[in-house]
Amino acid sequence: MTTTILRVSDLKTSFNVKRSGRKYRVNAVDGVSLSLVAGEVLGIVGESGCGKTTVGRSIVRLVQPDSGAIEFKDTDVLSARGQTLREMRLNLRMVFQDPYASLNPRRSIGDSVAEAGDINKVFTSRAERAARIAETLTAVGLEPSFATRYPHELSGGQRQRAGIARAILPAPAVIIADEPVSALDVSVQAQVLNLMMDLREQLGLSMLFISHDIGVIGQISDRVAVMYMGRVVEMSGARSILDRAAHPYTRALMAAVPRPDPSQRIAGAIETGEPPSQFNRPAGCAYAARCPLVSERCRAEVPQLRPIGADDKVVACHNL
Amino acid sequence: MSRDGITMWLTPFLARPIALIGLCVLLAMVIAAAFAPWLAPYDPYAIHPVSRLMPPDAVHWFGTDQFGRDTLSRAIYSARMALLIGAGVVLFALITGIPIGVFSALFPRLGHVLMRMVDVLMAFPSLLLALGLIVILGPSVANSIIAIGAGYMTTTTRIIYGLALRLRAETYVEASRSMGSGTGWLVVKHILPNLISPLLVQASFVFAFAQLGAASLDFLGLGAPPDIPSWGNMLAESRTFITRAPWLLFFPGMMIVLTAFSLNLVGDALRDRLDPRFRDVFSGEG
Numbered sequence: 106m107t108t109t110i111l112r113v114s115d116l117k118t119s120f121n122v123k124r125s126g127r128k129y130r131v132n133a134v135d136g137v138s139l140s141l142v143a144g145e146v147l148g149i150v151g152e153s154g155c156g157k158t159t160v161g162r163s164i165v166r167l168v169q170p171d172s173g174a175i176e177f178k179d180t181d182v183l184s185a186r187g188q189t190l191r192e193m194r195l196n197l198r199m200v201f202q203d204p205y206a207s208l209n210p211r212r213s214i215g216d217s218v219a220e221a222g223d224i225n226k227v228f229t230s231r232a233e234r235a236a237r238i239a240e241t242l243t244a245v246g247l248e249p250s251f252a253t254r255y256p257h258e259l260s261g262g263q264r265q266r267a268g269i270a271r272a273i274l275p276a277p278a279v280i281i282a283d284e285p286v287s288a289l290d291v292s293v294q295a296q297v298l299n300l301m302m303d304l305r306e307q308l309g310l311s312m313l314f315i316s317h318d319i320g321v322i323g324q325i326s327d328r329v330a331v332m333y334m335g336r337v338v339e340m341s342g343a344r345s346i347l348d349r350a351a352h353p354y355t356r357a358l359m360a361a362v363p364r365p366d367p368s369q370r371i372a373g374a375i376e377t378g379e380p381p382s383q384f385n386r387p388a389g390c391a392y393a394a395r396c397p398l399v400s401e402r403c404r405a406e407v408p409q410l411r412p413i414g415a416d417d418k419v420v421a422c423h424n425l
Numbered sequence: 426m427s428r429d430g431i432t433m434w435l436t437p438f439l440a441r442p443i444a445l446i447g448l449c450v451l452l453a454m455v456i457a458a459a460f461a462p463w464l465a466p467y468d469p470y471a472i473h474p475v476s477r478l479m480p481p482d483a484v485h486w487f488g489t490d491q492f493g494r495d496t497l498s499r500a501i502y503s504a505r506m507a508l509l510i511g512a513g514v515v516l517f518a519l520i521t522g523i524p525i526g527v528f529s530a531l532f533p534r535l536g537h538v539l540m541r542m543v544d545v546l547m548a549f550p551s552l553l554l555a556l557g558l559i560v561i562l563g564p565s566v567a568n569s570i571i572a573i574g575a576g577y578m579t580t581t582t583r584i585i586y587g588l589a590l591r592l593r594a595e596t597y598v599e600a601s602r603s604m605g606s607g608t609g610w611l612v613v614k615h616i617l618p619n620l621i622s623p624l625l626v627q628a629s630f631v632f633a634f635a636q637l638g639a640a641s642l643d644f645l646g647l648g649a650p651p652d653i654p655s656w657g658n659m660l661a662e663s664r665t666f667i668t669r670a671p672w673l674l675f676f677p678g679m680m681i682v683l684t685a686f687s688l689n690l691v692g693d694a695l696r697d698r699l700d701p702r703f704r705d706v707f708s709g710e711g
Contacts, residue, residue: 165603194605206596211618217597221604271600
């Protein structure tokens with residue numbers, strides 16, 4: 106029995122941007138629908154500026170979406186107030202990209218880790234608080250003694266572990282991990298990824314894993330959504346994305362993954378050019394300018410997600 | 426920050442002897458102010474018409490003024506007024522600057538209006554502003570603190586505003602907001618603790634400039650009442666004797682220069698300690 110724990114429907118989020126004196130409205134997220142089943146990891150992949158981070162930030166209400174709905178366990182996230190909102194805050198938690206910037210240099214690791222509990226007055230006594238901090242630090246592979254240390258005494262990997270510890274105390278249901286390993290070097294990346302997979306097993310977490318690295322996404326995700334210019338262009342099981350990428354953009358992303366053996370490279374899918382300007386969106390498919398399969402229809406009509414082939418794959422492309 | 430913190434703060438002083446000297450001079454000033462009745466060889470108010478305008482000698486190290494009062498004793502007592510004015514102005518600048526700066530950064534709509542008002546205040550030269558306020562409020566010690574403080578409150582507010590704007594955008598502030606923290610939590614747990622060190626530097630400079638401001642007001646007769654010993658008052662009273670008794674101006678003048686100079690040295694050392702670009706050069710830490 107699978108239950109949907111988090112549902113995002115037709116989410117639209119835009120920002121005002123000033124460029125050389127003129128005001129623009131940038132549609133960072135332009136109609137994204139996702140659903141997260143309890144216990145699964147949904148990867149969101151796409152290049153910088155495609156809106157994947159904005160999706161995550163909209164869910165934890167760091168930015169106010171223009172329209173659309175976000176539901177957590179059948180309650181509306183965007184209109185939640187008071188006690189409902191507090192519960193939501195404790196359940197929907199975020200891990201940030203930069204482990205150096207995401208911890209306050211003037212607060213001890215213990216204080217940072219316990220912050221969500223402190224804000225929402227979860228702990229009943231100092232002893233309980235200390236015990237929970239120690240337990241959580243142990244869970245992420247740090248010594249309990251780290252509680253009294255300060256961020257500058259920790260390495261990048263240790264800091265990111267502390268960042269994860271902050272996200273799992275007291276007891277979240279969904280973790281939104283925004284590029285949690287992108288700032289780490291490769292060997293540490295693997296450790297942190299393993300930690301996240303372990304925690305997911307132990308705590309029964311669901312996860313929205315946002316990354317630009319399709320290799321990392323493929324490793325940790327059950328399902329993957331590929332985003333381009335604020336829209337989802339392909340969504341399916343992780344294996345299906347890795348082995349049978351359908352959308353030309355997904356194929357280009359796959360081709361960009363470095364391979365030890367150059368002869369294994371996917372031919373003919375290397376990207377050319379840059380994504381179109383956010384300030385001046387083309388009509389039709391946003392990928393048309395870079396797409397090898399482009400046709401007349403692509404430039405006029407925005408493709409909608411439709412099922413293609415087996416394994417629940419949906420793709421937004423006119424030419425498949 | 427325990428013992429580690431203390432050595433961290435001391436390093437820039439140990440690494441730069443001149444800053445250490447500045448620190449010692451300030452310490453001496455604090456001691457002079459605290460123990461003035463024991464340190465001063467004579468009563469600073471006692472008038473001795475017989476020994477008027479005596480040059481410095483073994484009995485009166487700094488000489489005596491036109492009323493026969495001991496200049497050394499008056500200079501020592503003046504440290505009290507200097508500390509009072511300095512601390513008062515710093516306190517005034519912080520008490521007004523922190524709320525306005527932090528509030529403006531967190532609530533940009535009203536903040537823009539507030540900061541423009543601060544800018545208007547900033548457009549006045551600080552001494553002119555102080556003079557104007559003294560004329561309105563009337564001369565007294567408390568009013569000189571307000572009058573001088575108003576000038577330095579503007580720069581302090583600007584600094585706090587800039588820092589708070591930057592802190593507001595920090596990822597850890599976002600993280601905190603995503604967990605449901607309110608404005609109070611953000612200010613107390615994230616913004617104020619990160620303001621402490623830069624404000625310490627700012628405070629030392631404000632303290633230094635407040636000395637100069639207070640001396641100017643006293644010299645113009647608009648500061649502390651003339652019978653209270655202060656370096657500015659001493660200069661004002663004895664300026665007519667500049668050719669006959671130059672020591673009357675030399676010693677209080679020197680005190681003002683030394684105090685302001687020491688505060689600047691200390692401020693510089695603190696700033697270098699806080700600016701990571703200088704940290705390696707002066708303290709040898711990474």
